[in-house]
Amino acid sequence: IADNIKSMAELAKTNDIKVVISSTLPAYDYPWKPGLKPAGKIVALNRMLKDYAEQNGHVYLDYFSAMADERNGLPKKYANDEVHPTKLGYEVMAPLAEAAISEALKN
Structure with missing residues (x-):
């Protein structure tokens, strides 16, 4: 996953496109495949994405910490199935995305 995101960021940067790299949303488990225990893997992935963004001058959008x-x-108030955001979840995400995009456009 991280390598694919890095490849897309590099292609964007090569084409003078501003890059915002967002965290993966939190997930304690996936209801369609219980027992995968993704939470720790998501934390590690987000650390890699944040480090990559910082090292390459990209904006890092941290949904994870806010949610x-x-x-x-991901609490049920933000996602009925604890994976896919509800309207309230998107209401938390929208201002974070707007701020990250504004920051990217300043640079």
Whole structure:
């Protein structure tokens, strides 16, 4: 996943497109395939994405910190299935995305 995101960021930068790299949303488990325990993997992926963004002058958009619960999952108030955002989840995400895009356009 990280390598694919890095490739897309490099292509964008090569074509003078501003890059915003967002965190992966928190997920404690996936209801369609229980037991995968993705939370720790998502935390590690987000650390890699943040480091990459910082090292390459890209804006990092951190949805994870704003939305994660104590299990590093997505609370039901933000996602009925704890994976896909609800309207309230998107209401949390929208201003974060707007701020990140504005920041990217300044540079």
